[in-house]
Amino acid sequence: MKLHFYKYQGAGNDFILVDNRQKIVNHHNAQLLAQLCDRRFGIGGDGIMFLQAKEGYDFEMVYYNADGQPSSMCGNGGRCIVAFARFLGVTGQETEFLAVDGPHHAKISETGDWVSLQMIDVDTIHKDADAYVLNTGSPHYVAFADNLQDKNVFADGHAIRNNDTYRANGINVNFVEPHREGYFVRTFERGVEDETYACGTGVTAVALAMAKHYNKTGSIETPIKVLGGDLNIRFNYDGNAFTDIFLEGPAKLVFEGDLEI
Numbered sequence: 001m002k003l004h005f006y007k008y009q010g011a012g013n014d015f016i017l018v019d020n021r022q023k024i025v026n027h028h029n030a031q032l033l034a035q036l037c038d039r040r041f042g043i044g045g046d047g048i049m050f051l052q053a054k055e056g057y058d059f060e061m062v063y064y065n066a067d068g069q070p071s072s073m074c075g076n077g078g079r080c081i082v083a084f085a086r087f088l089g090v091t092g093q094e095t096e097f098l099a100v101d102g103p104h105h106a107k108i109s110e111t112g113d114w115v116s117l118q119m120i121d122v123d124t125i126h127k128d129a130d131a132y133v134l135n136t137g138s139p140h141y142v143a144f145a146d147n148l149q150d151k152n153v154f155a156d157g158h159a160i161r162n163n164d165t166y167r168a169n170g171i172n173v174n175f176v177e178p179h180r181e182g183y184f185v186r187t188f189e190r191g192v193e194d195e196t197y198a199c200g201t202g203v204t205a206v207a208l209a210m211a212k213h214y215n216k217t218g219s220i221e222t223p224i225k226v227l228g229g230d231l232n233i234r235f236n237y238d239g240n241a242f243t244d245i246f247l248e249g250p251a252k253l254v255f256e257g258d259l260e261i
């Protein structure tokens with residue numbers, strides 16, 4: 001069959017998107033999905049998403065990592081699928097959709113390429129030695145790093161993701177250093193098993209962990225620079241729980257095409 005697909009990117013975290021409202025694609029084929037995400041033998045992407053119809057919501061986001069396996073929430077994927085839904089005319093400037101971690105509310109700019117996505121509330125942060133470990137829809141490890149631009153994020157991220165604590169379920173590994181009025185972050189992603197240019201749930205985890213680390217409470221805004229651009233995180237923190245968390249940034253259509261599968 002012929003697959004009509006769209007390629008989006010959000011701060012360089014890139015995804016294949018398929019309009020599957022008519023359920024034309026059977027997405028339970030991990031080998032096929034991994035091949036579509038392959039940068040040499042396929043379209044290429046950090047993940048692939050299917051936009052599906054869902055009663056009570058504008059749509060459902062069904063997300064797979066580049067390895068073809070279903071996973072937990074993808075923040076940049078969520079922002080890209082909102083831009084895609086707007087492009088298809090499935091939503092207006094605001095939307096309510098269902099993802100693997102529950103309902104999400106999002107707003108999209110008039111231009112259609114900038115999305116503010118509400119993330120799940122977070123009330124638990126653990127420490128693993130000096131690192132912070134928390135779940136912002138996906139599990140994240142957050143560690144400070146010096147000279148982050150020159151760090152071997154693949155080697156160090158791979159080692160942490162595959163240590164005895166995290167090997168079985170996996171974890172996304174974020175390295176952070178202060179940058180201007182915010183932070184610079186690089187992430188090794190589970191399921192891609194490589195560094196990506198941005199990770200939405202990852203920068204969200206970093207922003208929350210930094211508020212806890214520096215004992216900042218109230219209404220907080222945290223700009224974060226990643227390899228693929230700039231993201232912004234807004235939230236409230238009362239010293240115990242993080243609420244009204246929004247991940248904001250670009251979400252752009254790169255190209256569309258057809259592929260025989």
Ligand SMILES: N[C@@H](CCC[C@H](N)C(=O)O)C(=O)O
Nearest residue numbers: 071074075076138199200201
């Ligand atoms: N790139 C994503 C995270 C996608 C899920 C992650 N790879 C996992 O399996 O936990 C984001 O923008 O949040």
